[in-house]
Amino acid sequence: MRRYRFISFVSLGLACGFAMPATAAAQPLAGDAGAARYDGQVGAHIDARTPEDLERLESIGAALVSCELSPAGGDFILPPGTIAGAEALGFTITIVEPDVQGALDRESARIRASLDLYRQRGEGEGSFFDDYRPLPEVDAFIDELIARRPDLVSRFEIGQSHEGRPIWGMRISAAQDGCKPAFILNGLTHAREWLTVMNVLYLAEQLVDGYGVDPQVTDLVDRVEWLIIPVLNPDGYEYTWTTERFWRKNRREPPPSAPTRWGVDPNRNYSFRWGLAGSSGNPASQTYRGPAPFSEPETRALRDFVFATPQIRAHNDVHSYGHDILFPWSQLTEPSPDHDEYQALGDAMADLMVETHDVGRWSVGPLSTTLYRVSGGSTDWFYVEGGAMSLTYELRGGSFNPEASEILPGCRDTYEATLLHAAHVADRSSFRADMDNDCDFDFDDVLAFLVAFGAGEDAADFDADADHDIDDVLAFLAAFGEMS
Numbered sequence: 126m127r128r129y130r131f132i133s134f135v136s137l138g139l140a141c142g143f144a145m146p147a148t149a150a151a152q153p154l155a156g157d158a159g160a161a162r163y164d165g166q167v168g169a170h171i172d173a174r175t176p177e178d179l180e181r182l183e184s185i186g187a188a189l190v191s192c193e194l195s196p197a198g199g200d201f202i203l204p205p206g207t208i209a210g211a212e213a214l215g216f217t218i219t220i221v222e223p224d225v226q227g228a229l230d231r232e233s234a235r236i237r238a239s240l241d242l243y244r245q246r247g248e249g250e251g252s253f254f255d256d257y258r259p260l261p262e263v264d265a266f267i268d269e270l271i272a273r274r275p276d277l278v279s280r281f282e283i284g285q286s287h288e289g290r291p292i293w294g295m296r297i298s299a300a301q302d303g304c305k306p307a308f309i310l311n312g313l314t315h316a317r318e319w320l321t322v323m324n325v326l327y328l329a330e331q332l333v334d335g336y337g338v339d340p341q342v343t344d345l346v347d348r349v350e351w352l353i354i355p356v357l358n359p360d361g362y363e364y365t366w367t368t369e370r371f372w373r374k375n376r377r378e379p380p381p382s383a384p385t386r387w388g389v390d391p392n393r394n395y396s397f398r399w400g401l402a403g404s405s406g407n408p409a410s411q412t413y414r415g416p417a418p419f420s421e422p423e424t425r426a427l428r429d430f431v432f433a434t435p436q437i438r439a440h441n442d443v444h445s446y447g448h449d450i451l452f453p454w455s456q457l458t459e460p461s462p463d464h465d466e467y468q469a470l471g472d473a474m475a476d477l478m479v480e481t482h483d484v485g486r487w488s489v490g491p492l493s494t495t496l497y498r499v500s501g502g503s504t505d506w507f508y509v510e511g512g513a514m515s516l517t518y519e520l521r522g523g524s525f526n527p528e529a530s531e532i533l534p535g536c537r538d539t540y541e542a543t544l545l546h547a548a549h550v551a552d553r554s555s556f557r558a559d560m561d562n563d564c565d566f567d568f569d570d571v572l573a574f575l576v577a578f579g580a581g582e583d584a585a586d587f588d589a590d591a592d593h594d595i596d597d598v599l600a601f602l603a604a605f606g607e608m609s
């Protein structure tokens with residue numbers, strides 16, 4: 126079951142009265158002046174299940190915060206005086222946050238204090254992962270990783286958002302471009318899911334710092350080209366920091382008369398099974414699919430980058446929250462052709478999370494039957510069009526922003542599991558047929574395979590059954606044929 130809380134209440138125990146540096150003034154937080162306010166409003170779970178339920182609640186001013194109603198109901202923000210109205214309509218209301226504005230103000234003060242310390246930090250003080258970080262710090266952290274290992278890390282831009290912000294990625298690889306299977310991960314499709322940014326940046330830091338130190342990381346940075354996009358929806362992210370803390374979608378420009386919640390859900394805007402059940406045609410909906418597939422610059426940029434990067438074999442679209450490992454199909458409710466492989470990998474990943482981090486068991490399954498149907502979602506598109514074994518995480522937490530003390534655990538939860546996903550894809554990728562690692566598929570590779578096969582080396586166990594027989598030769602030739 127999901128616990129639900131809007132905001133965390135952890136205190137860092139910091140003294141107030143610190144001076145804000147000039148750069149911070151340009152980065153207000155959602156509890157500040159100019160931001161949407163929730164005075165007197167409460168956060169509540171309501172047992173609303175149908176579109177009609179939602180309509181009745183919205184007619185008295187309740188705002189849905191969940192992206193969809195589930196069989197258990199949904200999470201709402203209620204203006205003053207509407208609780209009685211909702212009860213009169215026959216709903217059961219469980220208050221989970223009696224003072225939404227107060228919680229926002231406390232969170233804002235906490236993050237500001239942490240940010241101030243982080244910006245002024247001396248050697249060995251203040252970690253990036255102590256609290257959530259706004260765009261300028263995310264950008265600077267990418268530079269910091271590049272500065273640590275310029276031989277391994279580089280920056281790329283996939284395109285720009287509606288409001289002209291660059292969408293940055295980091296390439297982490299010890300191999301020449303295009304020679305190894307690539308694993309693309311993106312955070313922050315949905316603006317308010319701040320933990321996802323931290324989660325993928327933690328992975329990036331582990332890969333950078335672990336190379337040459339940790340044998341598993343070294344192997345996977347040698348064998349996999351990691352492409353990490355921390356913030357796919359930079360306009361939405363900025364908006365959650367400055368104006369509306371619970372914003373989910375991108376910032377498509379509304380027409381003058383538009384409802385205030387105008388925007389496109391990027392994860393309903395991909396072209397595969399777009400416009401079907403599991404998305405909305407209403408621009409005010411949290412799951413508005415946009416006017417056409419890939420109508421949005423953010424998803425279009427990712428699509429074009431994927432088409433220009435044919436070595437992509439794995440993908441993860443990191444979301445929060447829910448403790449789930451999800452895979453295709455997300456729109457169809459029948460099993461995908463690769464269901465068994467997905468399920469086995471997902472189960473092994475969930476096992477590893479329990480073993481390594483002692484977290485409760487995560488749900489593993491197709492998105493459509495584990496959560497709800499998603500039309501025009503990323504996972505199906507990456508699977509069908511992007512040639513990737515594509516997963517979606519729903520990270521830990523009982524809210525979109527678990528408390529600061531949950532950030533590092535929320536990054537570590539998935540770390541080993543993500544490495545397993547990478548190893549799985551690398552182990553079965555046809556790129557293995559480049560036996561001499563020269564980024565070329567030629568006769569030397571055939572010779573190298575035969576030598577390894579004769580010597581009974583692991584590299585020649587192409588079907589991974591721990592023996593060396595004709596099946597390995599056939600598997601090698603199939604991979605070689607695909608690549609050459």
Ligand SMILES: [Zn+2]
Nearest residue numbers: 315318444445
């Ligand atoms: Zn999401």
